[in-house]
Amino acid sequence: DAGVIQSPRHEVTEMGQEVTLRCKPISGHNSLFWYRQTMMRGLELLIYFNNNVPIDDSGMPEDRFSAKMPNASFSTLKIQPSEPRDSAVYFCASRPSGGSYNEQFFGPGTRLTVL
């Protein structure tokens, strides 16, 4: 299995530009999570989906951020317009259905730099 796939791995953009981060979860996993990691704030949950439906988006910073999951094998996190304070590593994770524990499988992350 290829694991959780994120693209791009690195993104450098200028303030005001639109940024789209992409995630392909592990096949068969029905939950998908987006996290953001900075030195100041650590690893923060932004939003998560169950069966392609957003369950909790309370961690989404503001209206500039939006996330979609049009099907079970693809999700996007969009920032428009981007700001320098959005610079962070963004992780996507997925989890299989069922079970009594929460083993989440994380992707390698996308390092975003907003100039």
Add this chain to the structure above:
Amino acid sequence: DAKTTQPNSMESNEEEPVHLPCNHSTISGTDYIHWYRQLPSQGPEYVIHGLTSNVNNRMASLAIAEDRKSSTLILHRATLRDAAVYYCIPNQAGTALIFGKGTTLSVSS
């Protein structure tokens, strides 16, 4: 979510055992205790989890206090590759993991 307290950092020598403590005094009766770690420049990865009984797997052991208000992750023989941030996360099955600050483990040769 239960509040956790972990040391900011710990140091170990290679081949020695490491005991990483975590206090989670507000844990609920149905919360599992998960441990994840994050190696440098990587996403977090699962280490071990438990509910009430001590657990062992190929990576580590998890010792859970009888009152479940604390737990200890045990690495039996630390290697340089074990240098990472270790997160203790109590949470309900089916919900998202919420990460705290974790413990940064340094391993020296």
